[in-house]
Amino acid sequence: MASTDRQATTLALAHALSAAERGLAVIPLSRTKLPALRSPHRDDPGPAAPPCHGECGRYGHGVYDATTDPRRIRALFAAAPWATGYGIACGLHPHHLIGIDLDTKPGTDSSAALRELALRHLFTIPETVVVLTPSGGRHLWLSGPPDVVVPNSASRLAPGIDVRGAGGYLVGPGSRTGHGAYDMAPGTAHLAPAPCPPALLRLLTPPPRTRHSTPSSAGRHGQGLVHFVLAAHEGQRNTRLYWAACRAYESGIGPALAPALLAAAIHTGLTHHEAHSTLASAARMAGGQGG
Structure with a gap:
């Protein structure tokens, strides 16, 4: 063993x-x-x-x-x-991966549910990477836009359909678990994650919630976001900056915190142009004003 x-x-x-x-x-x-x-x-x-x-x-x-x-x-x-x-x-540069997990729960047909959604909302599931799970399910890999954060969800889209987005992960093909192995579906290993159809992307991104915070909590939150960016390793810098900036704009402190986030990102090794572009994308995504 x-x-x-x-x-x-x-x-x-x-x-x-x-x-x-x-x-x-x-x-x-x-x-x-x-x-x-x-x-x-x-x-x-x-x-x-x-x-x-x-x-x-x-x-x-x-x-x-x-x-x-x-x-x-x-x-x-x-x-x-x-x-x-x-x-x-999921959700990271360069693919901004979105995982559509078609489960095999008793009493549900997640594949049929996805086809019904596609017919109802007028989109087609593109040819893309498919991973077969030990339970008989499938993971569809899609690529999202860099300025859209797709949240994780379980059966919100339809029964048996889970979504893996920012902050989530997919079990990679070649992995072995207590229930068996995850394998790439025949004929998909050479593919790159296909762009998520716009109509499906709209279903995956519910309207942002309005958040309120007190000045003291906003200050502590902002300091934590800056430290989060400063702790980035190579390969994480742009992603961490984008995540922190999105949280800042969602909390209403984006414009005030942007200079500190910009300085922190430059300190980690990003160029001024890279950091400024990332902050602007986060501001647009969250409804803020990008400078």
Whole structure:
């Protein structure tokens, strides 16, 4: 069994490195499909603190550890020698991946439900990457626009259809879990994630909620967002800046916080032009005014 697990770990690492070459950020997963590395903050004493998304520099922050850097991927797997699979982070540059998870729950036909949605809203599911799950389900990989954040959801679109978007991940093909292996569907391995049809994208992005905050909470929130950007590793800088800026504009502190976010991003190595463009995209997405 130990030898089998080592083989599964070696194969998972190889598949993860191959995915990273295609621009897909990855993390190691256990046989339960959960991130293989536990949170380094699980035993922290004291009152609840703002969640750490990797600012501490340690591993164990789930999808926030995701990277395309081969050295970091090897280090992540070395820290989790029990990993038998890998997760692919959604919503990140360059593909801005959206996962449509067609489940096989009893009493539901998720494939038929997706076809019905396509007929009702006048879109066609394009030819794209398809991953077959051990339970008989399918994961469809689609590419989203860089200025749209698709949230995760479970059966909101239709019964049996889960969506993996920003902050979520998909189990990568070649992974082994307690229920079996995830495999690429025949004839799709050579494909890139196809652009998400606009009509489907509108269904995946509910209207933004209006948020209110007090000056003191806004100040603490803004400081946390700036620290989040400052803690970015290579390959995460633009994504972290975009995520932080979106949260800032949604909270109503975007215009005030933008200069600090810009300075933090430049400090991590982004150029002024790159950082300014990312902030402008976040402002447009959240309904703010991009400078």
